[in-house]
Amino acid sequence: MPAKPASEATPKRLLAKQLREQELLTLAQHILQQDGFAGLTMDRLTALSSVSKGTIYNHFCSKEDLFTALSVDSLQRQLQLFARALQIPGHSREQVLALHLAYHQFSMTEPTLFLCLLTANTPGVIEKSSPSRLALRQQLEMQLVTICQQLIAQAIAEGSLQLPAKQSLDALAFVQWAQAFGSNALFKPTQQLGLFGQLEPQSTMLLGINLLLDGLNWKPLSKEWDYHASWQRMMTALASEPLLADGQTN
């Protein structure tokens, strides 16, 4: 047998495949926002796509795996938004605010993707997703958390924040994350929220963040600074800022 170089990496095939995968994902999103989650069927996806069912199953090992893939997409979008949010000037506590805002904006402007994120966190979906894709998702989540940790570390370094006794950076990042996740999940798009229906998401969310950061004694405190103004300013900044294209060096 001739020493075949194994051909391991398919040269340009890979690109086409990734491209098509993205195409399938956006198509799935369209179906979701048009017909709801009950309307997303593999057969339907097949019918509306340009490829056959077999090919689709060549991308996603199950319908649930498709959901996990959508959640990965979701996280990537979120990562982009985080990057943009961090470019808004402001002191460290304002930057935390910017991240929370970006998260919130994402959940509001991309309800479908956000709901995919929630769905993909469900045991029924996890059980039937491919391990590799689950790992990918976890890696992306880690990137997001790392951003938060860096922000906290930076605040400590510059002196606007002191690490509480016996606590880790991780713990602080977790608390922030939990707060943001919980708030956005409860304010979730669908369902007119009988529970907290009369609450205004924006200011309630800001309240939670302020309480948390005040509790941490993260300077300047909410009594020393108008974070409502900061929130407003950042909202317009995030909305208007020309999103820098993907692979752009600068």
Added chain:
Amino acid sequence: MPAKPASEATPKRLLAKQLREQELLTLAQHILQQDGFAGLTMDRLTALSSVSKGTIYNHFCSKEDLFTALSVDSLQRQLQLFARALQIPGHSREQVLALHLAYHQFSMTEPTLFLCLLTANTPGVIEKSSPSRLALRQQLEMQLVTICQQLIAQAIAEGSLQLPAKQSLDALAFVQWAQAFGSNALFKPTQQLGLFGQLEPQSTMLLGINLLLDGLNWKPLSKEWDYHASWQRMMTALASEPLLADGQTN
């Protein structure tokens, strides 16, 4: 046509039906914790139960409706735990802590039920559940939130807490709820949590609560009181306390 009394309310049939429904729900739980969410099938539930498929569909209009029913069960259990937690003596801030602890304990000791709660919050499930059961769930959630609100109102009345300017009771309850929900969801049973794997749930959760309540200036502050001790004390209290039976007047 003879004036039929409509027979509206079936006298004792209802009891039997409710009893059987509970039986089906616990059976479904057993299947879930034994074979995972992928293993729960209507046919399988039928096979293991003493009734036929038709009868089961006479209780739950779809498989998703069954999940919503499980989440209702979950909330009822949680309500019980809240009641018990409130009986533990302590000042108002300790009582808030007790509620958080009860929530956390529930998510840890009844992982399956908690996961049902998460699953039932998913659009795919909501879309296919019966409106009446969704309403029931919402009502129970409302009860839980009301308990939180009362606690806050009481603290304000007795002077250990002041309502922040321009904020409502609802908003404060929401923030607490979001924090608790987020933390427990992220520390969810399944999946060894690569993100926050090395974190110790207990103390991290306590940290979050303390930050929030300190931010609210809810007395006594965490620097003036050993809430870690309170947490420990309540944990044993919750674990050991003889659970008062359901319909017991006292």
Added chain:
DNA sequence: AAAATTATTGACGATTCGTCATTCTAGAAC
């Protein structure tokens, strides 16, 4: 006890998932 109303059954149709033998394609070897 007969009639009438309500509940139960489980076989069946319909839907959806996921597979696999076959067909096709793109590039390597000659």
Added chain:
DNA sequence: GTTCTAGAATGACGAATCGTCAATAATTTT
């Protein structure tokens, strides 16, 4: 340019699951 081959694509098919409904049984009413 032709042949060869590894891998990709296809879509008909089998399997699994959902949910229904005509027939039957149980219970209440008269």
